[in-house]
Amino acid sequence: MSYCSGEPMPVVVRCIQILSDIVAVSQCRSIILALCLSWQGIVYAQENSAPAAEVATATSDEVAAPAAVPQESQVVQPQDQDCMQKIIDQQALTRTIRAIANLLERIPEAKYQQLRRPVATGIQSGSAAAADVENLNLVLKYRLFQATDPTFVANPDNVKNLLNEMDREIRSAGGQAGNAQRTKEYRQRYCDAVLTVAKQMFENSLDARSIAIQVIKELYVNKTTTGLTENHSESLAALIGLLKDPEQPDSVKDMAAAAIGYVLSNMSVIPQQQAEVSDAIAAELDRPCTEVAYQMDLVQTLFNITIARQPVGPPTTTVMRTFVKLVEDRKRPLQVRCHAAFGIGQGAYDNRIDFDPLTWKVANLALEASVFFNQAPGNPAWEQCGSDLFFAHRHIDRVGLAKDPPMLPKGMMNRAAQSVPVNESGILTLKIAVPLTHNKTKIPQEDQVALKAWIDANKEALATKAWE
Numbered sequence: 153m154s155y156c157s158g159e160p161m162p163v164v165v166r167c168i169q170i171l172s173d174i175v176a177v178s179q180c181r182s183i184i185l186a187l188c189l190s191w192q193g194i195v196y197a198q199e200n201s202a203p204a205a206e207v208a209t210a211t212s213d214e215v216a217a218p219a220a221v222p223q224e225s226q227v228v229q230p231q232d233q234d235c236m237q238k239i240i241d242q243q244a245l246t247r248t249i250r251a252i253a254n255l256l257e258r259i260p261e262a263k264y265q266q267l268r269r270p271v272a273t274g275i276q277s278g279s280a281a282a283a284d285v286e287n288l289n290l291v292l293k294y295r296l297f298q299a300t301d302p303t304f305v306a307n308p309d310n311v312k313n314l315l316n317e318m319d320r321e322i323r324s325a326g327g328q329a330g331n332a333q334r335t336k337e338y339r340q341r342y343c344d345a346v347l348t349v350a351k352q353m354f355e356n357s358l359d360a361r362s363i364a365i366q367v368i369k370e371l372y373v374n375k376t377t378t379g380l381t382e383n384h385s386e387s388l389a390a391l392i393g394l395l396k397d398p399e400q401p402d403s404v405k406d407m408a409a410a411a412i413g414y415v416l417s418n419m420s421v422i423p424q425q426q427a428e429v430s431d432a433i434a435a436e437l438d439r440p441c442t443e444v445a446y447q448m449d450l451v452q453t454l455f456n457i458t459i460a461r462q463p464v465g466p467p468t469t470t471v472m473r474t475f476v477k478l479v480e481d482r483k484r485p486l487q488v489r490c491h492a493a494f495g496i497g498q499g500a501y502d503n504r505i506d507f508d509p510l511t512w513k514v515a516n517l518a519l520e521a522s523v524f525f526n527q528a529p530g531n532p533a534w535e536q537c538g539s540d541l542f543f544a545h546r547h548i549d550r551v552g553l554a555k556d557p558p559m560l561p562k563g564m565m566n567r568a569a570q571s572v573p574v575n576e577s578g579i580l581t582l583k584i585a586v587p588l589t590h591n592k593t594k595i596p597q598e599d600q601v602a603l604k605a606w607i608d609a610n611k612e613a614l615a616t617k618a619w620e
Contacts, residue, residue: 232483235441242443245401252357256297264294275321278329278338285345292349299363300356311363318367322346336374343371343384351390354400361404365391369411372419383419388412388429395432402446405436409453416456423463430457430470437474447488451478454495460502460558469620471499476619479513486524487533489517494540497567498548500558505619507568511577512607512614514544514564518584519603525587526594538588545578573610580606 258264271291274284295314298304305311326338346367353364369391371384394400394408412429415421421429433450436442454471461467478484478492493514496507518541525534545565547553552562561567568574583599 232441238441239443242402246358246403249361249401249404250358252360253302254300254356256293256300256352256356258294258297259290261294264291267291272321275325275342276328278326278334280338280341285341288342288345289349292346296349296353296364296367299360300353302357302359305357305359305363314363315366318346319370322370322372332374339373340384343373344386346371347384347387347390354394358403362407365394365404365407365411369414380420381418383415383421385422385425388415388421388425391415392425392428392432395436402442406446406449409433409436409449413453413456416453416458423459426457426459427462427464427470430454430459430474434474434477437478444485444487447485448491451475451488451491451495455499457500458558460500460505469501469505471495472501472505473620475499476510476513479517482520486517486521487537490521490537490540493517493544497544497546497563501567502557506617507564507619508571508573509614509617509619511545511564511568511571511574511581512610514541515577515581515603515607517541518581519600519607521588522584522595522600522603529591529594532591534588534591538585538591541581541585541588545574545581573614576606577610 259267267287267290271284271287273279274281274288279285295317298310298314322343325342326335329335329338350364350368353360368384368387371387372381373384374382376382391408391412395405395412397405400408416426416429433454437447437450454474457471459470460472461469472495475492475495479489479496481489496510496514521534521537521541543563545563547562547566552560553566554560564574565578580599580603584595584603587593587595
């Protein structure tokens, strides 16, 4: 199900495409996976697998499917009927805010044209004069509040021009202010002004909210000589606030999560604020009855966190704790759990984490996925699930082999290269992951049995072993 009933307005589609590159990333990983399979010699002929009829007529001492896994016939994501009404309510809320037509007050166009050039000059020079600050606010309100006009946002060119103008202005603000300190001080004031105006759109139409999110995610206060871009922390706090706001629909929260991921991946964010992001997303993932796509996007955002543990208070893990919780949650959609398994191998970690019990947990997930897949292959979601399970254990490229925590190396078989359980489990799990990515022929029964045997043999040692 989608967040909206019917086609979303053009600007929302455009902003979602800009804010989130999840599809592109998945496609890229699929291509890399194919190369990895060929390189590692793991690809094996699916046509040699036992046909379904032969599996069905297995003798009594053969295992038709691992006993530990439920045997109900179901697709990748069986929809909890108790959640249907909440999802319908979310869609209704999105439709309601899409229909909002509340044009926020702004100066006449003639006044805007009169102020436009002198304000642009003041922005570049970093003017802090009271009159210049007031005029800046008037110009920002005129420009951004256009997004509260349904007629304006109905034209994609209008939205494109607005975002391009804001982008140019954000990059040039304070460029002629003099020294680096004055530039940074002015950029802070400028970003504060933009945020103040944009936040007034958080209660407006869906289009207005999406444009406000798109604008504030680009705000930054400084670019250092070493190439770091320091984020505007107040803007990131506002995005986190959207994520935590119970009055915002999940469609808006989804855009906020993607914007947060953009900030984390393109700017320098202090550890305390990264921890706030991690906690906010964990809380959202704890909410019952959210759509699968939204959960996937939340997990995706966690991949951009670069701190392994809380910087203040007890040194518990940040994203790893959430990934493990999701993997173990058998009521959670399999797609989401597979994506969380990817996070265990690719997300922030440190050398205090014991991957032996984590590989056991992922092996259980792979076994469960294999049974459901054999009952209903062909769903496109299986391909990403297989890719996620594969790269939970292996690196995507050569960079992933570097030893540089908290982000490198990638893949549990590299992070715990000397671990016997990790390597044994990894090899067996990869035999499950590959057919999932092919998404055509059922997984050979002998591979399921081998993985089940390894899980049972290691259950006493790893099932309850502390990992954090």
